[in-house]
Amino acid sequence: MSEGKQEQIEFELYSYWRSSASWRIRAALKFKGINHKITPINILKDEQRSNEYLSKNPSGFLPTLVHNGNILIQSPALLEYLEEIKPEPALLPADALGRARVRGLAAIIYCDTHPVQNLTVLKKVGALRGKEGVTDTEFARWVIWTGFTAYEKALSVGGTVGKYSYGDTLTIADLCLFAQGYNAERFGVDLTDFPLIRKLLETLSQEDCIKSTHPSTQIDAVQ
Amino acid sequence: MSEGKQEQIEFELYSYWRSSASWRIRAALKFKGINHKITPINILKDEQRSNEYLSKNPSGFLPTLVHNGNILIQSPALLEYLEEIKPEPALLPADALGRARVRGLAAIIYCDTHPVQNLTVLKKVGALRGKEGVTDTEFARWVIWTGFTAYEKALSVGGTVGKYSYGDTLTIADLCLFAQGYNAERFGVDLTDFPLIRKLLETLSQEDCIKSTHPSTQIDAVQ
Structure with a gap:
């Protein structure tokens, strides 16, 4: 828990x-009080497809985390890594069963929802439907609606929802949910059928680690 | 490491x-020597959409693992859970950096590839292209090809490939890769451009935990 030497830890996101997916990690870094530098990559200018970026992240996706020269990719792996190297404050429960439940909720977002509606996929679906270069909003809405339907049911079936998705402590599931909620809003997904998710999004919107890392606060934000 | 009381552990998959995604967990259970019962769910008969199954797994996806009455979902969460409750033999490296690298590779498959080409998504893309009820093979091939392109580069960029995806020890990344290779074959994806992956698939095909849990060996297999 010592914060004394933290300024020596070198993280670049x-x-x-x-x-x-970048927001998840920005929020986790903030929550854990890990100093870091942010290097913006402009996906509208295809900077994620530059040879330089691909040499770090061969998927051409964001985020990438560099820690003391070690290049790490994939936000679920980054969340686990941050939890391992700085366990407190924790973003996972202490018991294996609780961790499995939280990871299960998070995976509804980071496996089944977000990757299916990322920009590359939406453009591909648009192209297959005869609209080259257009992101397929209808498909995106369906993906997010389907993912949120599962998440909402998992919250009630699991009976684990409290102030947060799993009890009364913030976890990686909440970070994934909130960032996905931002996408849901962008794509105009109707959240009427998801009362538990709506309540969580309202609560989470007040969290400092989320507010202070909101897209609109970022150095590369376009208003 | 004691095996003595293992028969008392009750796992149902x-x-x-x-x-x-089921195969990943079958292979992990086998690798770790965890006795378990398999309950088949026939997705061609939409059994995963029955109220009974949805009450366990609200996503309507496979697999679901029940351990001593505790219902757990999402294969990445299950892999972590099995690693935590039975750390040996290990499916993750001992160091945080190694674990992050392996999870990063695995996530190229379990986030960016497999969920984007699951049956539900392929049917949705088919329907959006005017072919209701048809799985979109063209889309599936693109998804797997894109995922394998990233995996192949990540193996060489990371420089971590050995006998297996990460050094000379089998990890969760290999289990995810091999099961995805099975899908690649089913969908007729050309693997010419992926020499490292082809070599890994050849090696992995000889692993007992993979051979003995192959789809063709399963009680619900249709020949």
């Missing part, structure tokens, strides 16, 4: 202001 | 023979 490659991020895009509107990338919800 | 809801699985479908051709589900690559």
Whole structure:
């Protein structure tokens, strides 16, 4: 828990202001009080497809985290890494069963929802439907609606929802949910059928680690 | 490491023979020597959409693992859970950096590839292209090709490939890769451009935990 030498830890996060996967990590870094530098990558200018960026992150996706020269990719792996190297304050429960439940909720977002509605996929679906270069909003809405339907049911079936998705402590599931909620709003997804999610999004919107890392606060934000 | 009381541990895995996410968990259970019962769910008969199954797994996806009455979902969460409750033999490296690298590789498959080409998504893309009820093979091939392109580069960029995806020890990344390779074959994806992956798939095909849990060996397999 010592904060004494934290300024010596060197973290660089490659991020895009509107990338919800980047936001998860920005929020986790803030929550854990880990000093870091943010390097913006502009996906509208295809900077994530530059040879330089691809040499770090071969998927051409955001975020990428560089820690003391070690290049790490994929936000679920980054969340686990941050939890391991700085366990407190925790973003996962202390018991294996609780961790499995939280990871299960998070995976509804970071496996089944977000990757299916990322920009590359939406453009591909648009192209397959004869609209080259257009992101397919109808498909995106369906993906997010389907993911939120599962998340909402998992909250009630699991009976684990409290102030947060799992009890009364913030976890990685909440960070994934909130960032996905931002995408839901962008794509105009109707959240009427998701009362538990709506309540969580309202609560989470007040969290400092989320507010202070909001896309609109980012150096590369376009207003 | 004691095996003495293992027969008392009660695991039930809801699985479908051709589900690559189920296969990951079947292989992990086998690798770790965890006795378990398999309950088949026939997704061609939409059994995963029954109220009974949805009450366990609200996503309507496979697999679901029940451990001593505790219902757990999402294969990445299950892999972590099995690693925590039975750390040996290990499916993750001992150091945080190594674990992050392995999870990063695995997530290229379990986030960016497999969920984007699951049956539900392929049917949705088919329907959006005017072919209701048809799985979109063209989209599936693109998704797997894109995912394998990233995985292949990550293996060489990371420089971590050995006998397996990360050094000379089998990890969760290999289990995810191999099961995805099975899907690649089913969808007719050309693997010519992926020499490292092809070599890994050849090696992995000889692993007992993979061979003995192959879809064709399953009780619900249709030959």
